[in-house]
Amino acid sequence: MGLIWEISLAEFGFVTVVLGGGAAWLAGRALARSWEPAWKAALWMVPLAAAVRFIHYALFSGSLLTLHYFVVDLVILIALALAGHRVTLAGRMARQYRWLYERAGPFGWRRRDRGGAA
Numbered sequence: 001m002g003l004i005w006e007i008s009l010a011e012f013g014f015v016t017v018v019l020g021g022g023a024a025w026l027a028g029r030a031l032a033r034s035w036e037p038a039w040k041a042a043l044w045m046v047p048l049a050a051a052v053r054f055i056h057y058a059l060f061s062g063s064l065l066t067l068h069y070f071v072v073d074l075v076i077l078i079a080l081a082l083a084g085h086r087v088t089l090a091g092r093m094a095r096q097y098r099w100l101y102e103r104a105g106p107f108g109w110r111r112r113d114r115g116g117a118a
Helices: 009-033 038-043 045-060 067-096
Strands: 101-103 109-111
Touching: 009 038, 009 045, 009 067, 038 045, 038 067, 045 067, 067 101, 067 109
Parallel strands: none
Antiparallel strands: 101 109
C-alpha cells in the first residue's frame, strides 16, 4: 500500500490516470469549447472521482469509501480537467481571435504585437 495508490501502481495508473484522466481531459475540453469557466470543470470532477473509486472497488478490490484515496483521485482528475480546459481555451483564443491574440505556449495566449503602433 502506498500513499497515493492503493493496490498497485499499474492499477492506479490505468484506472485513475488513463481512464479517469482521459475522461477528465475530455470534460475540460468540452467545457472550454462551450466557453464555460474552469471552476465548472473542477466541480464536475467530484462525480467522476466517485466513479473512478467505484472502478477501483469493483474491478481491483480496492476500498470504496476511503476519503484519502478519493481525495488523491480527485486532485489528479481536477489537475487534468483544468489542464484540458486551459489548453483548449488557449487554442480557441488564438484561433478565433487571431488578429488580436497569439499562442504563448500550450497554456496561454498573449496580445499580438501591432508592429510599433504606439
